[in-house]
Amino acid sequence: MSDRVRFxxxxxxxLHVGSARTALFNWxxxxxxxxxxxxxxxxxxxxxxxxxxxxxxxxELEWLGLDWDEGPFYQSEQKxxxxxxxxxLLDRELAYLCDGDNELVKGNQIRDGxxxxxxxxxxxxxxxxxxxxxxxxxxxxxLEDFVIWRSNGTPMFLLANAVDDADMGITxxxxxxxxxxxxxxxxLLLQAMDAPQPTYxxxxxxxxxxxxxxxxxxxxxxxxDYRDRGYLPEAMVNYLSLLGWGxxxxxxxxxxxxxxxxxxxxxxxxxxxxxxxxxLEFVNATHLRELKKNDFVERAKPWVExxxxxxxxxxxxxxxxxxxxxxVQEKLRTLSDLPRFIDFIFLDEPVDDxxxxxxxxxxxxxxxxxxxxxFTALTDCxxxxxxxxxxxxxxxxxxxxxxxxxxxxxxxxxxxxxxxxPLFETMALCMDREExxxxxxxxxxxx
RNA sequence: GCCCCCAUCGUCUAGCGGCCUAGGACGCCUGCCUUUCACGCAGGUAACACGGGUUCAAAUCCCGUUGGGGGUGCCA
Numbered sequence: 001m002s003d004r005v006r007f008x009x010x011x012x013x014x015l016h017v018g019s020a021r022t023a024l025f026n027w028x029x030x031x032x033x034x035x036x037x038x039x040x041x042x043x044x045x046x047x048x049x050x051x052x053x054x055x056x057x058x059x060e061l062e063w064l065g066l067d068w069d070e071g072p073f074y075q076s077e078q079k080x081x082x083x084x085x086x087x088x089l090l091d092r093e094l095a096y097l098c099d100g101d102n103e104l105v106k107g108n109q110i111r112d113g114x115x116x117x118x119x120x121x122x123x124x125x126x127x128x129x130x131x132x133x134x135x136x137x138x139x140x141x142x143l144e145d146f147v148i149w150r151s152n153g154t155p156m157f158l159l160a161n162a163v164d165d166a167d168m169g170i171t172x173x174x175x176x177x178x179x180x181x182x183x184x185x186x187x188l189l190l191q192a193m194d195a196p197q198p199t200y201x202x203x204x205x206x207x208x209x210x211x212x213x214x215x216x217x218x219x220x221x222x223x224x225d226y227r228d229r230g231y232l233p234e235a236m237v238n239y240l241s242l243l244g245w246g247x248x249x250x251x252x253x254x255x256x257x258x259x260x261x262x263x264x265x266x267x268x269x270x271x272x273x274x275x276x277x278x279x280l281e282f283v284n285a286t287h288l289r290e291l292k293k294n295d296f297v298e299r300a301k302p303w304v305e306x307x308x309x310x311x312x313x314x315x316x317x318x319x320x321x322x323x324x325x326x327x328v329q330e331k332l333r334t335l336s337d338l339p340r341f342i343d344f345i346f347l348d349e350p351v352d353d354x355x356x357x358x359x360x361x362x363x364x365x366x367x368x369x370x371x372x373x374x375f376t377a378l379t380d381c382x383x384x385x386x387x388x389x390x391x392x393x394x395x396x397x398x399x400x401x402x403x404x405x406x407x408x409x410x411x412x413x414x415x416x417x418x419x420x421x422p423l424f425e426t427m428a429l430c431m432d433r434e435e436x437x438x439x440x441x442x443x444x445x446x447x
Numbered sequence: 448g449c450c451c452c453c454a455u456c457g458u459c460u461a462g463c464g465g466c467c468u469a470g471g472a473c474g475c476c477u478g479c480c481u482u483u484c485a486c487g488c489a490g491g492u493a494a495c496a497c498g499g500g501u502u503c504a505a506a507u508c509c510c511g512u513u514g515g516g517g518g519u520g521c522c523a
Contacts, residue, residue, distance in 0.1 A: 010523045045522060100521085115521050133452070142450050143519090150521040157523050181451055181518040204453080211515060239459095242472085246460045250471045269460080272516065276458050279473045289486080331485045341484090360483095389482070407482045419484045 003035030005172045007061075007068070008075075008161070010042045011053045015060040015223040017275060018176060018206045018214050021240045025203055026174045027066045028241070028263040038168060039071035044079075044160050060223045064233045065256065075160050078167075082155035085163050085193060086116050086148055094119055094192050095148060116149035118159075118189065126184035131172075131201035132268045138184040146185055162186045166195035174201040174265065177272075178213060201265050204244045205272045214275060226280075230303065230335030232291075235284035242283075243273040253286045285333045296329055297322070303338050310339050311346035320345055320430040327421040341421055345430050350416030350439055360408040360418050361447060366399050367409040371444045373398065374410050375437060385428040392424070413443035 007023040009015070015023075030037035039061070041054055058072065089095040090108045097105040097114045105114055120143050127137035148159035155163075165173065165186075180202045190197050206214045214221050226236060237256055247254070247262050291299065304321065306313040321342070328341040344350045361367045373395035381387045389403075396406030411423050414436055420426075427436050 008523090012523075042523065098521090102521090117521095136451075138451070147521050152521075154521090156521070161523085176517095177452070178517055179523085182523095202452085205517070207516075209458095213517070242459060244459090246471085248461085250461070252460085252472055271453055271455095271460095273460090274458060276473070279459065282473055285485085328485090333485090392482075403482055411483060415483095417483090421484085423482055425482090 001171070003029065003033050003171045004038060004169050005030050005035060005174055006038040006040050006071075006165070006168065006170050007066075008040040008042050008164075008175075009057060010045065011057055012045075013053055013216060013222075014056050016214070016216065016221045017223060017226075017240070018221065020060075020064060020066075020223050020236070021206060021243060022175050022203060023061060023066050024064070024237055024240050025201075025244075025265065025268070027068075028260060029172065029174060029201075029265045030069070031260045032263045035171075036069045037067075038073070038170070039068035040073045040075060040164060040168070041071075042157065042160065043074055043076045044155055044157060056224065060227070063227060064223065064237055066237070073164075073168075075164060078160070078164060079155065081167065082160050082163055083110065083149075086110060086155065086159065089118065089148070089192060090116060092192075096145075098147075100151065110149060110153075112153060113151050115147050115151045117145040118148050118185070118192075120145050121188070126187055128183060128187060128197070128200060130180075131199060131265055132204075132270055133180070133202055136180065136183070138181070140184070140188075143184060148189070158182055158185050159189060162189040162193070162195075165198055166190060166193060170198050172201060172265070173198045175203065177202045177205050201268065203268060204270055206243060206275050207272045209274065211272065211274070219275075220277075230332075230337065231280065231284050232287050232299065232335075235280070235287040238287065239280045239283045242279075243275070244268050253283055281333045288332050288335070289330050291329070293325065293329070297325060300325070300335050300338055303335050308339075309346075310343050315346040315348075317346070323429050324421060324426070327425055331421070340417075344415040344417075344420075345426070349442075350412075350414060353412075353417050356412050356416065356418040360412040361443070364405065364408060366401065368444065368447050369399055370395055370406055370409045371413060371440050371447070375440045375444065378433065378437060378440070383428060383433050385424045388424040388428055409443070410440065413440045 005026045007026045009019050009023075027037050029035065054072075061068070086095065087110055090097070090110065093108070095116050095118045097107055097111065098117050099105050099114060110116065121140050124140040125137055126140060127135060130136050146158065148156050150156060183200060187197055208214055208219050223236070227233070234256060238253060238259070241259050241263070242252055245263065245268050247259070249262070288296070302308060304316070309316065324342045324345060328338070331341060332338060374392055377391040377395060378388065381391050392406055392410060393403050396403055399406070407423055408418060411420060412418060414423070414427065414431070
């Protein structure tokens with residue numbers, strides 16, 4: 001029989017990077033073993049559930065490319081089944097009714113206003129083999145009777161989880177280490193139901209710089225936010241796959257399909273992993289560079305569309321944009337870097353960046369002479385890359401400085417910034433001579 | 448408090464008793480390339496938490512210490 005795994009998020013917010021990693025490792029296990037990946041929404045907590053969050057969750061999973069084979073199933077729809085199991089446990093006196101003060105109440109019929117607790121056996125040791133952690137054991141004497149049915153008539157997580165896993169034939173429960181200490185209780189429930197126990201694999205937690213579990217409050221954990229900040233889904237899953245696991249051949253940046261080939265849940269390590277934005281950026285930049293041009297253009301759309309772009313819509317020019325893409329794609333860390341590499345093309349004025357101005361115009365020597373010289377020479381040179389480069393080079397030679405220094409004031413005059421696309425190509429291919437001369441002239445008078 | 452888990456460069460990891468004077472990657476630093484930036488290339492920096500065992504041999508096994516984390520809800 002092939003493995004059946006599930007990703008079972010609760011819909012209490014957008015997809016969290018920690019959850020995404022759990023989803024990914026489940027997906028990888030299913031795909032690499034030819035198993036089945038089930039999606040189940042654990043929405044038993046009516047109070048905290050926000051139905052509208054589910055759609056975000058699903059679309060973010062889709063965005064990451066983690067397609068599921070079955071579901072989404074909604075746990076809330078199994079309420080009668082959960083009730084049936086709880087009632088059975090009550091009938092067999094493996095559970096008991098209790099009131100708001102946790103006092104035992106006589107009777108064995110589920111009733112509104114009363115919760116149901118599972119009776120913890122005495123003096124037993126619950127031991128199980130975790131695929132990543134090895135043998136783990138708990139003494140039942142350290143555990144308390146726990147609630148499996150709320151007084152408001154809904155099942156508790158542990159109960160619903162155990163019942164659903166059993167009913168759905170889940171063979172492997174792959175999830176975060178924060179759920180490790182709940183295992184003995186689930187095992188007891190499964191045993192009481194006479195259901196088989198799944199194989200567990202508890203993944204190391206993802207932590208912040210303080211080594212604390214990533215949290216919604218403190219940390220940047222929303223997958224949607226990363227998407228909106230210009231990270232590619234393939235970079236996201238690639239990076240996430242590297243937290244708690246490493247490819248045997250040491251090649252870290254690669255397509256998901258290759259990771260599927262190499263992944264084995266047994267190889268996952270135990271220590272918590274710091275979510276390192278720097279490395280994510282590196283992985284993202286690498287994937288960004290490898291995109292085919294038409295693919296890149298497609299993905300970049302949200303950043304250059306009318307409503308998002310920093311330039312007026314009517315100034316945008318498709319042809320010039322496509323030319324600029326060739327010049328800047330390799331320079332980006334994220335897609336959101338794109339606008340500031342090309343905005344000056346579609347703006348009336350170069351961007352005003354005080355730091356750049358100070359560095360290239362105020363602090364650097366000969367700024368005025370360079371602008372003067374290039375203005376004159378650009379007036380009648382051939383308007384193409386090599387000719388422009390020659391002109392600027394010559395101006396620098398006359399002043400005894402290298403091209404790297406000479407281009408700086410020109411770049412700031414034209415683009416507004418010290419960093420940007422290749423200057424001469426940009427000027428020759430995407431700007432008019434008149435516009436360039438105007439900008440140089442304006443910079444001169446500002447000096 | 449109690450229970451459980453974890454411990455290799457700053458970070459992510461390789462290592463599953465001898466191949467380790469510990470490998471790779473990110474970051475950082477140096478140089479080269481170069482029209483800025485980025486890429487690329489060549490180098491460099493930097494780790495087995497500590498103490499006991501076991502063994503001919505330990506980063507790898509065992510015990511303890513210390514440190515960190517998770518759990519301990521009628522949340523999931």
